[in-house]
Amino acid sequence: MIEVRELTKRYGATTAVHGLTFTVRPGRVTGFLGPNGAGKSTTLRMVLGLHAPTSGSATVCGRPFRDRERGLRHVGALLDAGDVHGGRTARAHLGVLARSNRIPLARVDAVLEEVGLTGAARRRVAGFSLGMRQRLGIAAALLGDPPVFVFDEPLNGLDPEGVKWVRGLFRRLAGEGRTVFVSSHLMSEMEHTADDLVVVGRGELIAAESLAAFSARGTRPSVTVVSPDATALTPLLVAEGASVETAGGELLTVTGLPAARIGELAFRHHVPLHELTTHSASLEEAFMELTADSVDYLAGEAR
Numbered sequence: 001m002i003e004v005r006e007l008t009k010r011y012g013a014t015t016a017v018h019g020l021t022f023t024v025r026p027g028r029v030t031g032f033l034g035p036n037g038a039g040k041s042t043t044l045r046m047v048l049g050l051h052a053p054t055s056g057s058a059t060v061c062g063r064p065f066r067d068r069e070r071g072l073r074h075v076g077a078l079l080d081a082g083d084v085h086g087g088r089t090a091r092a093h094l095g096v097l098a099r100s101n102r103i104p105l106a107r108v109d110a111v112l113e114e115v116g117l118t119g120a121a122r123r124r125v126a127g128f129s130l131g132m133r134q135r136l137g138i139a140a141a142l143l144g145d146p147p148v149f150v151f152d153e154p155l156n157g158l159d160p161e162g163v164k165w166v167r168g169l170f171r172r173l174a175g176e177g178r179t180v181f182v183s184s185h186l187m188s189e190m191e192h193t194a195d196d197l198v199v200v201g202r203g204e205l206i207a208a209e210s211l212a213a214f215s216a217r218g219t220r221p222s223v224t225v226v227s228p229d230a231t232a233l234t235p236l237l238v239a240e241g242a243s244v245e246t247a248g249g250e251l252l253t254v255t256g257l258p259a260a261r262i263g264e265l266a267f268r269h270h271v272p273l274h275e276l277t278t279h280s281a282s283l284e285e286a287f288m289e290l291t292a293d294s295v296d297y298l299a300g301e302a303r
Helices: 040-047 090-100 106-114 130-142 160-175 187-193 211-216 230-239 259-268 283-290
Strands: 002-011 014-024 029-033 055-060 075-078 148-152 179-183 196-201 204-210 222-226 243-248 251-255 275-279
Touching (some): 014 196, 029 160, 040 148, 160 179, 160 187, 187 211, 187 283, 196 211, 204 211, 211 283, 222 259, 230 243, 259 275
Parallel strands (some): 029 196, 075 148
Antiparallel strands (some): 002 014, 196 204, 243 251
16 A cells, blocks of 8 residues: 655755645555646655655555665566666566565566566667567566556557556556556556546645546536437427537537436427437546646647
């Protein structure tokens, strides 16, 4: 478990993180989301003891991570896939980590196989693609077989097969009762992978809740209605408090009324329906709406 309490980090007059409080629970995949510059990477570095907080605390399984010896046995982390000595081979890189954390060297070959790098084990890392470096970073995180995992943008550079593999890996680790904390800007992947979300903006907490609860806080669900008598149906829906947009001809987009109620009204007033489809708000829509005031950099605008 990761527990963050009133975590704050200042750099001179700049406050990168302000008063963050949240819990990342075992057995769940928790997505860590926020616009660029929101303080995500700074927060992860404080969790891992790489940056000292100005105030507040971050603990892993009840203790600050920097107080633990042989850290890879407690937390597996990937923060920067490029932070590897390019002159070493993949096996040599993992071997150094294994020795320094008193991990059996047999684990090196095991994790290389798990991430699909057995064939590249003796190649120098300088010749690796970004996707291969990401796999090597994940291998390093897996090396100590820890109960907690922290990943910062682990999907960068991966091909579709790699993304699918990582998604399955996160689900498996959570299914084993481990804590999985993943920072990502890929909303579609978080929508398919995360159980819970921690969302920040300008260093402050916006939400810490289940993915379903966060998505529901976004734009209201809409219902697509197709009727040959849309003109007669529209005032009936408006009278019930619905907002109706006409998309031309027989097509209506309705918000504020569930599909079941629309169907009841149409049946009662003998209005034929050809289609009635509910569209729930996506994670991306909810994210864009709820973080709109926390974006520092907008294309074509200065803030």
